[in-house]
Amino acid sequence: MKYKAELIAGTVILTFAIIFLVTNAAIQQNLGEGEEAWGGADGQAAELIESGGYEPWVAPIWEPPSGEIESLFFSLQAAIGALIIGYFFGYYRGRQKPAE
Amino acid sequence: MHIMEGFLPSPWWQIWFLIAIPFLVLGFYQLKRLFAEKREAIPLLAVAGAFVFVLSSLKLPSVTGSCSHPTGTGLSAILFGPFVTSILALIVLIYQAIFLAHGGLTTLGANVFSMGIAGPVVAYFLYQAGKKISLNTFVNVFIAATIADLFTYIVTAGQLALAFPAAEGGILTSFYAFLVIFAITQVPLAIIEGVIIALVFKYIIDVRPDILVSLNVLSQNAVNRIKEAAT
Numbered sequence: 001m002k003y004k005a006e007l008i009a010g011t012v013i014l015t016f017a018i019i020f021l022v023t024n025a026a027i028q029q030n031l032g033e034g035e036e037a038w039g040g041a042d043g044q045a046a047e048l049i050e051s052g053g054y055e056p057w058v059a060p061i062w063e064p065p066s067g068e069i070e071s072l073f074f075s076l077q078a079a080i081g082a083l084i085i086g087y088f089f090g091y092y093r094g095r096q097k098p099a100e
Numbered sequence: 101m102h103i104m105e106g107f108l109p110s111p112w113w114q115i116w117f118l119i120a121i122p123f124l125v126l127g128f129y130q131l132k133r134l135f136a137e138k139r140e141a142i143p144l145l146a147v148a149g150a151f152v153f154v155l156s157s158l159k160l161p162s163v164t165g166s167c168s169h170p171t172g173t174g175l176s177a178i179l180f181g182p183f184v185t186s187i188l189a190l191i192v193l194i195y196q197a198i199f200l201a202h203g204g205l206t207t208l209g210a211n212v213f214s215m216g217i218a219g220p221v222v223a224y225f226l227y228q229a230g231k232k233i234s235l236n237t238f239v240n241v242f243i244a245a246t247i248a249d250l251f252t253y254i255v256t257a258g259q260l261a262l263a264f265p266a267a268e269g270g271i272l273t274s275f276y277a278f279l280v281i282f283a284i285t286q287v288p289l290a291i292i293e294g295v296i297i298a299l300v301f302k303y304i305i306d307v308r309p310d311i312l313v314s315l316n317v318l319s320q321n322a323v324n325r326i327k328e329a330a331t
Contacts (some may be wrong), residue, residue: 002330005238005302009295020161027165038161041168041285042102044204045278049107049264057105060201073199074157082155088143090252092307
């Protein structure tokens with residue numbers, strides 16, 4: 001089958017999307033006021049370390065001043081990557097000899 | 101898998117730099133050779149690097165109620181080997197450390213080791229082993245990329261455990277605690293990453309199988325077999 005790989009990939013992603021929706025519903029119900037679910041794992045590790053009384057010995061030289069600006073840089077990162085991938089795949093495909 | 105700025109005390113951050121540097125130097129030389137000898141593979145290198153860029157920018161929710169991101173290094177490890185991949189990971193990690201305060205410059209050595217060296221080494225050897233026993237190429241790529249992603253996070257948990265052994269129970273107890281945070285969240289994401297990389301692999305075989313043959317990633321026979329099965 002020609003699109004077998006695409007189908008498998010789609011199914012896997014869809015499965016996890018459904019699992020996410022179900023767990024999210026459960027988590028949101030049990031969430032107290034002011035609490036926020038779906039934080040980053042990196043941050044959780046940092047909290048665990050700080051709970052042991054550790055103080056980070058240097059701070060980042062620059063921090064995005066708000067969540068919006070942080071997401072700007074994340075999207076920028078994804079956009080740069082996607083642009084390069086799309087460009088070269090398009091280039092390769094365009095150079096292919098037309099199917100007879 | 102980012103260890104945040106300042107979260108590795110002396111001497112650990114220096115140790116991880118010292119371990120990472122030889123890989124980066126070797127990667128630099130391999131990259132130079134690639135640029136001189138296999139110019140046709142350079143666009144593919146750009147794609148592999150861009151792939152790390154895209155995947156590591158996507159913070160995905162996992163089943164555990166927290167978010168983490170895939171690494172995307174499996175593709176480049178399979179195509180170009182772990183040394184070249186360590187350079188690509190370095191570029192991404194510097195970007196994230198400087199612009200996003202995500203990870204950090206002092207923890208760069210440790211982060212390069214987990215994302216750019218440990219994971220890719222696993223991906224590379226798993227792929228080569230799978231090739232030897234002529235496992236289906238896509239299954240092979242999927243397994244290599246998934247395990248590599250997962251291994252990256254296991255290594256991060258190990259790095260933090262070494263630096264922060266629990267007061268009771270020592271390194272193993274804290275390794276387990278970090279593993280719960282990182283590795284379990286990562287399982288679904290690793291599977292998604294593996295599937296996506298296998299899919300991209302299919303497209304590369306579609307457009308430029310000759311480069312894969314010249315990089316010794318696939319034999320001409322394997323390419324022919326895949327092409328036949330597709331039609």
